[in-house]
Amino acid sequence: MSDLHSPSTAARQVTFRGGGFAPSSPRWIGVAVFVVLLSLAELGTRQGWISPLTLPRPSDVLLTFQELYASGLLWAHLSVSLTRLLVGAALGASLGVATGVLIGLFSYVRAGLVPLTAALFPIPKIALLPLFVIWFGIDEGSKYALIAFGTFTPTVVATYGAVDNVDRSLIRMGQSFNLSWFSIVRKIVLPGAMPGILSGLRISLAIAIILLVAAEMLGAEYGIGAYILEAGSLYDLERLFAGVTILSLLGITMSTIIGQIERRVLSWRQ
Amino acid sequence: MDIRLSGVSHSYDNFEVLRDISLEIPSGRIVCIVGPSGCGKSTLLRFLGGLEKPSRGEVLQIGAPPSDCLNPLTYIFQDFALLPWRSVRGNISLVLEDHGIRGARADGIIADVLARTKLSDFAKALPKQLSGGMKQRVAIARALAVNPAVMLMDEPLSALDSQTRELLMDDLVNLWTRTPFTAVYVTHNLAEAVRLGHSIVVMSRRPGEIREVVHLDKPLDQRQHGDPDLEEKQKYLWQLMREEARAADAELVHV
Numbered sequence: 001m002s003d004l005h006s007p008s009t010a011a012r013q014v015t016f017r018g019g020g021f022a023p024s025s026p027r028w029i030g031v032a033v034f035v036v037l038l039s040l041a042e043l044g045t046r047q048g049w050i051s052p053l054t055l056p057r058p059s060d061v062l063l064t065f066q067e068l069y070a071s072g073l074l075w076a077h078l079s080v081s082l083t084r085l086l087v088g089a090a091l092g093a094s095l096g097v098a099t100g101v102l103i104g105l106f107s108y109v110r111a112g113l114v115p116l117t118a119a120l121f122p123i124p125k126i127a128l129l130p131l132f133v134i135w136f137g138i139d140e141g142s143k144y145a146l147i148a149f150g151t152f153t154p155t156v157v158a159t160y161g162a163v164d165n166v167d168r169s170l171i172r173m174g175q176s177f178n179l180s181w182f183s184i185v186r187k188i189v190l191p192g193a194m195p196g197i198l199s200g201l202r203i204s205l206a207i208a209i210i211l212l213v214a215a216e217m218l219g220a221e222y223g224i225g226a227y228i229l230e231a232g233s234l235y236d237l238e239r240l241f242a243g244v245t246i247l248s249l250l251g252i253t254m255s256t257i258i259g260q261i262e263r264r265v266l267s268w269r270q
Numbered sequence: 271m272d273i274r275l276s277g278v279s280h281s282y283d284n285f286e287v288l289r290d291i292s293l294e295i296p297s298g299r300i301v302c303i304v305g306p307s308g309c310g311k312s313t314l315l316r317f318l319g320g321l322e323k324p325s326r327g328e329v330l331q332i333g334a335p336p337s338d339c340l341n342p343l344t345y346i347f348q349d350f351a352l353l354p355w356r357s358v359r360g361n362i363s364l365v366l367e368d369h370g371i372r373g374a375r376a377d378g379i380i381a382d383v384l385a386r387t388k389l390s391d392f393a394k395a396l397p398k399q400l401s402g403g404m405k406q407r408v409a410i411a412r413a414l415a416v417n418p419a420v421m422l423m424d425e426p427l428s429a430l431d432s433q434t435r436e437l438l439m440d441d442l443v444n445l446w447t448r449t450p451f452t453a454v455y456v457t458h459n460l461a462e463a464v465r466l467g468h469s470i471v472v473m474s475r476r477p478g479e480i481r482e483v484v485h486l487d488k489p490l491d492q493r494q495h496g497d498p499d500l501e502e503k504q505k506y507l508w509q510l511m512r513e514e515a516r517a518a519d520a521e522l523v524h525v
Contacts (some may be wrong), residue, residue, distance in 0.1 A: 176341075177344065187364060211471050
């Protein structure tokens with residue numbers, strides 16, 4: 001204590017130790033990773049240290065993609081796939097949100113359906129495809145059903161979790177102002193659950209894309225899944241990769257769309 | 271419209287919270303309820319507005335509320351309870367929509383209550399943009415919009431810093447002086463109680479009972495921060511509560 005003011009005490013900067021644990025995501029880095037990986041693959045296949053049997057040359061994949069586009073087949077495959085995805089996911093997600101909200105609001109529905117959802121959730125839905133073919137026919141019906149069923153369960157779980165997390169004090173407030181039950185649900189519960197519902201939807205839609213391909217691999221003439229299956233059975237790696245690229249792009253588009261919706265609907269959040 | 275509590279007792283499971291509370295809340299007065307933490311004063315307030323039911327005893331509404339009153343028993347909450355996704359205007363229109371008040375009529379009411387709470391410039395702001403004091407003024411504006419017969423205030427200033435608290439107390443006094451309203455004001459802050467209360471109900475620790483009712487006759491608009499006679503009353507209230515508060519603090523939390 002006494003040497004606190006003595007001139008001999010050396011002054012030292014206090015070491016900063018509060019950094020990190022706050023990741024941000026600079027935009028260009030994601031693109032850079034893609035570019036580096038693709039150029040590595042391109043370089044490797046051109047120079048021969050990656051054999052063309054292991055990995056197709058990215059430029060060839062691009063060429064195949066252009067051919068596909070020029071022949072008009074891209075749109076033929078994509079349009080049926082998108083229709084299946086949209087119909088199936090819309091069906092599954094809307095039923096899922098509705099069921100989730102009911103579970104979140106009514107004790108009997110909760111008691112009855114939560115165990116059922118828990119039992120349905122871990123079933124690999126692809127295993128049920130033959131069953132759906134018997135129930136809904138080999139055509140579009142079974143594909144819609146598979147995608148719908150696959151998106152349904154995760155949406156239910158996300159939605160009732162989100163409804164449970166709605167601030168009870170806001171609901172109390174609604175009751176204290178004599179708002180009708182319906183008003184409380186529509187103006188307080190649903191907007192309050194929206195963040196959780198939307199982040200659940202992200203997962204559900206990714207599952208929907210996986211199931212779309214699975215459904216199309218079993219008895220479909222057109223569709224990205226059918227295209228990939230055909231390419232795969234011929235060991236046509238360029239076409240296989242072109243198909244997989246389409247799926248990736250589809251996933252990115254979906255996630256961007258939800259991001260946009262979140263930005264618009266959830267602008268009230270910090 | 272008056273409110274009467276008669277013989278109200280309450281227990282959660284076998285845990286007695288309130289014992290035999292009888293109290294009259296006369297029209298046009300502010301009744302403050304003070305007591306140590308856990309004495310059941312907030313529970314009592316929830317009984318008054320019908321958000322919870324007491325195990326024994328009754329809560330009576332005496333006389334009819336004025337005809338232009340949309341929601342006779344209206345709360346102001348400690349945590350403001352504003353919908354974060356609605357603007358200031360939207361939060362107030364929320365409580366009018368269910369009464370079928372929309373359009374020009376709603377605009378009129380909203381403009382009026384925003385002016386009374388000095389918020390006219392902030393109608394379009396979202397709650398996240400507002401300070402704590404402004405949020406509570408929005409909640410007060412929302413309560414005024416339904417023209418309540420009785421305002422039930424649950425520690426309305428407890429989440430605010432002490433300067434903001436002073437300012438908002440002045441605002442409440444001004445509001446009351448212009449149009450006297452009936453209010454039950456629950457607080458643990460004795461300074462707020464002597465500033466705003468016409469009568470102050472002192473409760474004991476759990477199980478909460480009424481220990482004493484202190485009356486203050488000095489008009490609200492003549493009370494100032496640091497008035498010697500108010501300080502005197504506040505000291506007296508603290509004497510009443512001191513032992514209770516100490517004992518309450520030493521108890522195990524029962525969850």
